[in-house]
Amino acid sequence: MDSALSDPHNGSAEADGPTNSTTRPPSTPEGIALAYGSLLLMALLPIFFGALRSVRCARGKNASDMPETITSRDAARFPIIASCTLLGLYLFFKIFSQEYINLLLSMYFFVLGILALSHTISPFMNKFFPATFPNRQYQLLFTQGSGENKEEIINYEFDTKDLVCLGLSSIVGVWYLLRKHWIANNLFGLAFSLNGVELLHLNNVSTGCILLGGLFIYDVFWVFGTNVMVTVAKSFEAPIKLVFPQDLLEKGLEANNFAMLGLGDVVIPGIFIALLLRFDISLKKNTHTYFYTSFAAYIFGLGLTIFIMHIFKHAQPALLYLVPACIGFPVLVALAKGEVTEMFSYEESNPKDPAAVTESKGTEASASKGLEKKEK
Numbered sequence: 001m002d003s004a005l006s007d008p009h010n011g012s013a014e015a016d017g018p019t020n021s022t023t024r025p026p027s028t029p030e031g032i033a034l035a036y037g038s039l040l041l042m043a044l045l046p047i048f049f050g051a052l053r054s055v056r057c058a059r060g061k062n063a064s065d066m067p068e069t070i071t072s073r074d075a076a077r078f079p080i081i082a083s084c085t086l087l088g089l090y091l092f093f094k095i096f097s098q099e100y101i102n103l104l105l106s107m108y109f110f111v112l113g114i115l116a117l118s119h120t121i122s123p124f125m126n127k128f129f130p131a132t133f134p135n136r137q138y139q140l141l142f143t144q145g146s147g148e149n150k151e152e153i154i155n156y157e158f159d160t161k162d163l164v165c166l167g168l169s170s171i172v173g174v175w176y177l178l179r180k181h182w183i184a185n186n187l188f189g190l191a192f193s194l195n196g197v198e199l200l201h202l203n204n205v206s207t208g209c210i211l212l213g214g215l216f217i218y219d220v221f222w223v224f225g226t227n228v229m230v231t232v233a234k235s236f237e238a239p240i241k242l243v244f245p246q247d248l249l250e251k252g253l254e255a256n257n258f259a260m261l262g263l264g265d266v267v268i269p270g271i272f273i274a275l276l277l278r279f280d281i282s283l284k285k286n287t288h289t290y291f292y293t294s295f296a297a298y299i300f301g302l303g304l305t306i307f308i309m310h311i312f313k314h315a316q317p318a319l320l321y322l323v324p325a326c327i328g329f330p331v332l333v334a335l336a337k338g339e340v341t342e343m344f345s346y347e348e349s350n351p352k353d354p355a356a357v358t359e360s361k362g363t364e365a366s367a368s369k370g371l372e373k374k375e376k
Helices: 029-056 072-095 098-128 160-179 182-199 205-225 228-235 248-254 264-282 289-312 319-337 340-345 354-375
Strands: 068-070 137-144 151-159 200-202 241-245 258-262
Touching: 029 182, 029 241, 029 248, 029 258, 029 264, 029 289, 068 072, 072 098, 072 205, 072 228, 098 160, 098 182, 151 160, 160 182, 182 200, 182 241, 182 264, 200 205, 200 264, 205 228, 205 264, 205 319, 205 340, 241 248, 258 264, 264 289, 264 319, 289 319, 319 340
Parallel strands: 068 200
Antiparallel strands: 137 151, 241 258
Protein backbone atom coordinates (compact mmCIF):
# COMPACT_ATOMS: atom_id res chain seq x y z
CA MET A 1 0.00 0.00 0.00
CA ASP A 2 1.60 3.19 -1.14
CA SER A 3 1.24 5.89 1.46
CA ALA A 4 3.50 8.72 0.39
CA LEU A 5 3.11 11.77 -1.73
CA SER A 6 5.75 11.88 -4.42
CA ASP A 7 8.35 14.54 -4.88
CA PRO A 8 7.00 17.12 -7.36
CA HIS A 9 10.33 17.09 -9.15
CA ASN A 10 10.42 13.32 -9.47
CA GLY A 11 6.81 12.34 -9.75
CA SER A 12 6.78 10.08 -12.76
CA ALA A 13 6.15 6.38 -12.59
CA GLU A 14 9.60 5.86 -14.05
CA ALA A 15 12.28 7.34 -11.85
CA ASP A 16 15.18 8.93 -13.67
CA GLY A 17 18.50 9.20 -11.90
CA PRO A 18 20.21 12.57 -11.41
CA THR A 19 22.83 11.73 -14.01
CA ASN A 20 20.45 10.27 -16.56
CA SER A 21 20.44 12.25 -19.78
CA THR A 22 16.71 11.53 -20.20
CA THR A 23 15.78 13.34 -17.01
CA ARG A 24 12.58 15.26 -17.59
CA PRO A 25 12.66 19.04 -17.32
CA PRO A 26 11.36 20.53 -14.06
CA SER A 27 7.62 21.01 -13.92
CA THR A 28 6.22 24.51 -14.15
CA PRO A 29 4.69 26.09 -11.01
CA GLU A 30 1.31 26.08 -12.71
CA GLY A 31 1.63 22.38 -13.54
CA ILE A 32 2.61 21.51 -9.97
CA ALA A 33 -0.28 23.54 -8.53
CA LEU A 34 -2.77 21.90 -10.90
CA ALA A 35 -1.46 18.40 -10.13
CA TYR A 36 -1.61 18.68 -6.36
CA GLY A 37 -4.85 20.62 -6.35
CA SER A 38 -6.38 17.82 -8.43
CA LEU A 39 -4.97 15.13 -6.12
CA LEU A 40 -6.48 16.94 -3.13
CA LEU A 41 -9.87 17.11 -4.82
CA MET A 42 -9.72 13.44 -5.84
CA ALA A 43 -8.89 12.48 -2.25
CA LEU A 44 -11.83 14.46 -0.84
CA LEU A 45 -14.52 13.07 -3.14
CA PRO A 46 -14.37 9.39 -2.05
CA ILE A 47 -14.09 10.39 1.61
CA PHE A 48 -17.15 12.62 1.50
CA PHE A 49 -19.40 10.35 -0.55
CA GLY A 50 -18.00 7.18 1.00
CA ALA A 51 -18.82 8.50 4.49
CA LEU A 52 -22.38 9.29 3.37
CA ARG A 53 -22.79 5.85 1.87
CA SER A 54 -21.31 4.21 4.97
CA VAL A 55 -24.36 5.43 6.89
CA ARG A 56 -26.71 3.73 4.43
CA CYS A 57 -24.70 0.59 3.75
CA ALA A 58 -24.56 -2.85 5.25
CA ARG A 59 -28.23 -3.31 6.05
CA GLY A 60 -29.11 -5.03 2.77
CA LYS A 61 -29.31 -8.65 1.81
CA ASN A 62 -26.23 -8.78 -0.39
CA ALA A 63 -23.09 -10.06 1.29
CA SER A 64 -21.07 -7.64 -0.80
CA ASP A 65 -22.88 -4.71 0.84
CA MET A 66 -22.19 -5.79 4.41
CA PRO A 67 -19.52 -3.74 6.17
CA GLU A 68 -16.30 -5.33 7.35
CA THR A 69 -15.92 -4.29 10.99
CA ILE A 70 -12.37 -3.58 12.13
CA THR A 71 -11.73 -4.44 15.78
CA SER A 72 -8.91 -3.23 18.00
CA ARG A 73 -7.05 -6.51 17.43
CA ASP A 74 -7.34 -6.08 13.67
CA ALA A 75 -6.14 -2.48 13.98
CA ALA A 76 -3.09 -3.50 16.03
CA ARG A 77 -2.09 -6.20 13.55
CA PHE A 78 -2.69 -4.18 10.40
CA PRO A 79 0.62 -2.22 10.37
CA ILE A 80 2.54 -5.49 10.76
CA ILE A 81 0.63 -7.14 7.92
CA ALA A 82 1.04 -4.04 5.75
CA SER A 83 4.79 -3.96 6.44
CA CYS A 84 5.21 -7.62 5.51
CA THR A 85 3.21 -7.09 2.31
CA LEU A 86 5.21 -4.00 1.37
CA LEU A 87 8.56 -5.69 2.01
CA GLY A 88 7.42 -8.77 0.10
CA LEU A 89 6.51 -6.67 -2.92
CA TYR A 90 9.84 -4.86 -2.72
CA LEU A 91 11.76 -8.18 -2.71
CA PHE A 92 9.63 -9.52 -5.56
CA PHE A 93 10.48 -6.50 -7.70
CA LYS A 94 14.17 -6.94 -6.86
CA ILE A 95 14.29 -10.67 -7.61
CA PHE A 96 11.80 -11.24 -10.41
CA SER A 97 11.06 -9.46 -13.65
CA GLN A 98 9.00 -6.37 -13.04
CA GLU A 99 7.17 -6.89 -16.34
CA TYR A 100 5.69 -10.28 -15.41
CA ILE A 101 4.76 -9.25 -11.88
CA ASN A 102 2.89 -6.21 -13.15
CA LEU A 103 1.14 -8.33 -15.78
CA LEU A 104 -0.18 -10.65 -13.06
CA LEU A 105 -1.19 -7.72 -10.86
CA SER A 106 -2.88 -6.00 -13.79
CA MET A 107 -5.15 -8.99 -14.36
CA TYR A 108 -5.98 -9.17 -10.66
CA PHE A 109 -6.83 -5.47 -10.36
CA PHE A 110 -8.65 -5.60 -13.69
CA VAL A 111 -11.29 -7.88 -12.13
CA LEU A 112 -11.38 -6.08 -8.76
CA GLY A 113 -11.52 -2.68 -10.45
CA ILE A 114 -14.51 -3.60 -12.62
CA LEU A 115 -16.46 -4.86 -9.60
CA ALA A 116 -15.52 -1.83 -7.47
CA LEU A 117 -16.37 0.68 -10.19
CA SER A 118 -19.66 -1.05 -10.93
CA HIS A 119 -20.64 -0.90 -7.25
CA THR A 120 -19.61 2.77 -7.11
CA ILE A 121 -21.56 4.03 -10.11
CA SER A 122 -24.66 1.90 -9.59
CA PRO A 123 -26.54 4.41 -7.33
CA PHE A 124 -25.75 7.27 -9.72
CA MET A 125 -26.68 5.34 -12.86
CA ASN A 126 -30.08 4.34 -11.45
CA LYS A 127 -31.19 7.96 -11.83
CA PHE A 128 -30.62 7.83 -15.59
CA PHE A 129 -32.66 4.72 -16.33
CA PRO A 130 -36.18 5.49 -17.61
CA ALA A 131 -39.19 4.19 -15.72
CA THR A 132 -39.99 1.90 -18.65
CA PHE A 133 -36.59 0.18 -18.49
CA PRO A 134 -37.14 -3.62 -18.40
CA ASN A 135 -35.42 -4.35 -15.10
CA ARG A 136 -35.26 -8.00 -14.06
CA GLN A 137 -34.06 -9.44 -10.78
CA TYR A 138 -31.40 -12.14 -10.53
CA GLN A 139 -29.87 -14.11 -7.71
CA LEU A 140 -26.51 -15.84 -7.56
CA LEU A 141 -26.74 -18.54 -4.88
CA PHE A 142 -23.98 -20.94 -3.92
CA THR A 143 -24.54 -23.30 -0.99
CA GLN A 144 -22.64 -26.04 0.81
CA GLY A 145 -24.21 -29.21 2.20
CA SER A 146 -27.85 -30.23 2.08
CA GLY A 147 -30.94 -30.33 4.26
CA GLU A 148 -30.54 -28.79 7.71
CA ASN A 149 -26.78 -28.60 7.20
CA LYS A 150 -27.08 -26.42 4.11
CA GLU A 151 -24.97 -23.31 4.44
CA GLU A 152 -24.98 -20.28 2.16
CA ILE A 153 -21.55 -19.38 0.80
CA ILE A 154 -22.65 -16.76 -1.74
CA ASN A 155 -26.06 -15.12 -1.89
CA TYR A 156 -25.87 -12.16 -4.23
CA GLU A 157 -28.93 -10.42 -5.66
CA PHE A 158 -28.65 -8.09 -8.63
CA ASP A 159 -30.73 -6.76 -11.51
CA THR A 160 -30.45 -5.72 -15.14
CA LYS A 161 -29.32 -2.22 -14.16
CA ASP A 162 -26.41 -3.72 -12.25
CA LEU A 163 -25.43 -5.66 -15.37
CA VAL A 164 -25.43 -2.44 -17.41
CA CYS A 165 -23.13 -0.82 -14.82
CA LEU A 166 -20.91 -3.89 -14.96
CA GLY A 167 -20.70 -3.56 -18.74
CA LEU A 168 -19.74 0.12 -18.57
CA SER A 169 -17.12 -0.64 -15.93
CA SER A 170 -15.72 -3.40 -18.13
CA ILE A 171 -15.04 -0.83 -20.87
CA VAL A 172 -12.92 1.16 -18.40
CA GLY A 173 -11.24 -2.07 -17.35
CA VAL A 174 -10.23 -2.96 -20.91
CA TRP A 175 -8.98 0.60 -21.42
CA TYR A 176 -6.84 0.33 -18.30
CA LEU A 177 -5.54 -3.13 -19.20
CA LEU A 178 -4.52 -2.12 -22.73
CA ARG A 179 -3.27 1.43 -22.21
CA LYS A 180 -2.60 1.83 -18.47
CA HIS A 181 -3.89 5.36 -18.98
CA TRP A 182 -3.80 7.58 -15.91
CA ILE A 183 -7.49 8.50 -16.22
CA ALA A 184 -8.51 4.82 -16.17
CA ASN A 185 -6.13 4.30 -13.24
CA ASN A 186 -7.82 7.13 -11.34
CA LEU A 187 -11.33 5.85 -12.05
CA PHE A 188 -10.38 2.52 -10.49
CA GLY A 189 -8.48 4.24 -7.66
CA LEU A 190 -11.47 6.44 -6.80
CA ALA A 191 -13.75 3.40 -6.87
CA PHE A 192 -11.45 1.43 -4.54
CA SER A 193 -11.24 4.40 -2.17
CA LEU A 194 -14.97 5.04 -2.04
CA ASN A 195 -15.73 1.36 -1.51
CA GLY A 196 -13.12 1.18 1.23
CA VAL A 197 -14.56 4.15 3.12
CA GLU A 198 -18.09 2.83 2.65
CA LEU A 199 -17.58 -0.82 3.53
CA LEU A 200 -14.75 -0.78 6.10
CA HIS A 201 -16.17 0.19 9.49
CA LEU A 202 -14.23 0.89 12.67
CA ASN A 203 -16.14 -0.40 15.70
CA ASN A 204 -15.20 2.59 17.89
CA VAL A 205 -13.01 5.68 18.10
CA SER A 206 -10.36 3.92 20.20
CA THR A 207 -9.88 1.34 17.44
CA GLY A 208 -9.53 4.19 14.96
CA CYS A 209 -6.82 5.78 17.09
CA ILE A 210 -4.95 2.46 17.30
CA LEU A 211 -5.15 1.95 13.54
CA LEU A 212 -4.08 5.47 12.64
CA GLY A 213 -1.36 5.51 15.29
CA GLY A 214 0.12 2.23 14.07
CA LEU A 215 0.07 3.31 10.44
CA PHE A 216 1.59 6.64 11.46
CA ILE A 217 4.70 4.74 12.61
CA TYR A 218 4.54 2.42 9.60
CA ASP A 219 4.40 5.32 7.17
CA VAL A 220 7.22 7.31 8.74
CA PHE A 221 9.53 4.30 8.94
CA TRP A 222 9.05 3.02 5.39
CA VAL A 223 9.35 6.47 3.79
CA PHE A 224 12.06 8.14 5.87
CA GLY A 225 13.88 5.02 7.11
CA THR A 226 14.16 3.17 3.79
CA ASN A 227 13.53 3.60 0.08
CA VAL A 228 11.15 0.63 0.05
CA MET A 229 7.84 2.44 -0.20
CA VAL A 230 8.89 4.93 -2.86
CA THR A 231 10.48 2.12 -4.90
CA VAL A 232 7.35 -0.04 -4.73
CA ALA A 233 5.11 2.93 -5.53
CA LYS A 234 7.05 3.67 -8.71
CA SER A 235 7.40 0.03 -9.77
CA PHE A 236 3.88 -1.12 -8.96
CA GLU A 237 1.69 -0.67 -12.05
CA ALA A 238 -1.70 -1.04 -10.41
CA PRO A 239 -4.48 1.38 -9.45
CA ILE A 240 -3.38 1.59 -5.80
CA LYS A 241 -2.58 5.27 -6.11
CA LEU A 242 -4.15 8.40 -7.51
CA VAL A 243 -1.97 10.13 -10.07
CA PHE A 244 -2.10 13.42 -11.91
CA PRO A 245 0.39 14.72 -14.51
CA GLN A 246 2.39 17.83 -13.72
CA ASP A 247 2.99 18.41 -17.43
CA LEU A 248 -0.69 18.28 -18.42
CA LEU A 249 -0.63 21.89 -19.60
CA GLU A 250 2.28 21.14 -21.94
CA LYS A 251 1.42 17.63 -23.19
CA GLY A 252 -2.31 17.29 -22.64
CA LEU A 253 -3.74 13.81 -21.97
CA GLU A 254 -0.47 12.19 -23.10
CA ALA A 255 1.44 13.76 -20.18
CA ASN A 256 3.69 11.37 -18.28
CA ASN A 257 5.34 13.22 -15.38
CA PHE A 258 3.08 12.19 -12.51
CA ALA A 259 2.52 13.26 -8.95
CA MET A 260 0.93 10.50 -6.89
CA LEU A 261 -1.02 9.89 -3.71
CA GLY A 262 -1.37 6.40 -2.23
CA LEU A 263 -4.89 5.09 -1.64
CA GLY A 264 -3.89 4.37 1.95
CA ASP A 265 -3.75 8.12 2.55
CA VAL A 266 -7.38 8.33 1.45
CA VAL A 267 -8.98 5.17 2.85
CA ILE A 268 -7.35 5.03 6.30
CA PRO A 269 -8.27 8.58 7.38
CA GLY A 270 -11.52 8.22 5.42
CA ILE A 271 -12.88 5.32 7.49
CA PHE A 272 -12.11 7.31 10.65
CA ILE A 273 -13.92 10.37 9.26
CA ALA A 274 -16.88 8.16 8.28
CA LEU A 275 -16.98 6.78 11.83
CA LEU A 276 -17.22 10.32 13.19
CA LEU A 277 -20.14 11.01 10.85
CA ARG A 278 -21.97 8.00 12.28
CA PHE A 279 -21.06 9.21 15.78
CA ASP A 280 -22.55 12.62 14.92
CA ILE A 281 -25.78 10.91 13.88
CA SER A 282 -25.86 8.83 17.07
CA LEU A 283 -25.89 12.05 19.13
CA LYS A 284 -29.24 12.93 17.45
CA LYS A 285 -28.49 16.66 17.51
CA ASN A 286 -29.02 17.18 13.77
CA THR A 287 -25.47 18.47 13.46
CA HIS A 288 -22.38 16.97 11.90
CA THR A 289 -19.75 18.86 13.86
CA TYR A 290 -17.23 16.05 14.19
CA PHE A 291 -17.55 15.01 10.58
CA TYR A 292 -16.93 18.49 9.25
CA THR A 293 -14.13 19.07 11.76
CA SER A 294 -12.31 15.89 10.73
CA PHE A 295 -12.98 16.62 7.06
CA ALA A 296 -11.42 20.08 7.44
CA ALA A 297 -8.55 18.49 9.39
CA TYR A 298 -7.90 16.14 6.47
CA ILE A 299 -7.73 19.07 4.05
CA PHE A 300 -5.32 20.84 6.40
CA GLY A 301 -3.14 17.73 6.86
CA LEU A 302 -2.88 16.90 3.18
CA GLY A 303 -2.24 20.54 2.29
CA LEU A 304 0.54 20.65 4.88
CA THR A 305 2.03 17.47 3.38
CA ILE A 306 2.16 19.05 -0.06
CA PHE A 307 3.67 22.25 1.33
CA ILE A 308 6.42 20.43 3.28
CA MET A 309 7.21 18.24 0.28
CA HIS A 310 7.49 21.27 -1.99
CA ILE A 311 9.84 23.00 0.47
CA PHE A 312 12.16 20.04 1.10
CA LYS A 313 11.87 18.45 -2.37
CA HIS A 314 11.44 14.95 -0.91
CA ALA A 315 8.60 12.41 -0.88
CA GLN A 316 6.58 12.72 2.32
CA PRO A 317 4.66 10.16 4.42
CA ALA A 318 1.26 11.82 4.29
CA LEU A 319 0.00 10.03 7.41
CA LEU A 320 2.70 11.85 9.38
CA TYR A 321 0.56 14.97 8.98
CA LEU A 322 -2.89 13.47 8.47
CA VAL A 323 -3.03 11.33 11.61
CA PRO A 324 -2.39 14.11 14.18
CA ALA A 325 -4.80 16.40 12.34
CA CYS A 326 -7.64 13.90 11.89
CA ILE A 327 -7.44 12.71 15.51
CA GLY A 328 -6.39 15.94 17.20
CA PHE A 329 -8.97 18.33 15.76
CA PRO A 330 -12.06 16.24 16.68
CA VAL A 331 -10.69 15.50 20.16
CA LEU A 332 -10.18 19.22 20.76
CA VAL A 333 -13.76 19.86 19.68
CA ALA A 334 -14.97 17.07 22.00
CA LEU A 335 -13.01 18.63 24.87
CA ALA A 336 -14.54 22.04 24.16
CA LYS A 337 -18.06 20.55 24.05
CA GLY A 338 -17.53 18.18 27.01
CA GLU A 339 -18.27 15.10 24.89
CA VAL A 340 -15.00 13.19 25.17
CA THR A 341 -16.64 10.40 27.18
CA GLU A 342 -19.45 10.05 24.64
CA MET A 343 -16.96 9.97 21.77
CA PHE A 344 -14.80 7.19 23.17
CA SER A 345 -17.70 5.15 24.53
CA TYR A 346 -19.52 5.14 21.18
CA GLU A 347 -19.78 1.64 19.68
CA GLU A 348 -20.98 0.68 16.23
CA SER A 349 -24.29 -1.21 16.21
CA ASN A 350 -24.35 -4.82 15.07
CA PRO A 351 -25.60 -4.78 11.45
CA LYS A 352 -27.55 -7.98 12.11
CA ASP A 353 -29.36 -6.51 15.10
CA PRO A 354 -33.01 -5.82 14.13
CA ALA A 355 -33.09 -2.77 16.37
CA ALA A 356 -30.05 -1.38 14.60
CA VAL A 357 -31.70 -1.92 11.24
CA THR A 358 -34.82 -0.04 12.34
CA GLU A 359 -32.79 2.83 13.75
CA SER A 360 -30.61 3.05 10.64
CA LYS A 361 -33.60 3.72 8.39
CA GLY A 362 -34.30 6.93 10.26
CA THR A 363 -30.69 8.06 10.47
CA GLU A 364 -29.95 7.52 6.78
CA ALA A 365 -32.40 10.18 5.64
CA SER A 366 -31.38 12.66 8.34
CA ALA A 367 -27.68 12.28 7.47
CA SER A 368 -28.22 12.91 3.77
CA LYS A 369 -30.61 15.84 4.24
CA GLY A 370 -28.46 17.49 6.88
CA LEU A 371 -25.30 17.30 4.81
CA GLU A 372 -27.05 18.48 1.64
CA LYS A 373 -28.43 21.53 3.44
CA LYS A 374 -25.02 22.47 4.84
CA GLU A 375 -23.35 22.01 1.46
CA LYS A 376 -25.88 24.36 -0.16
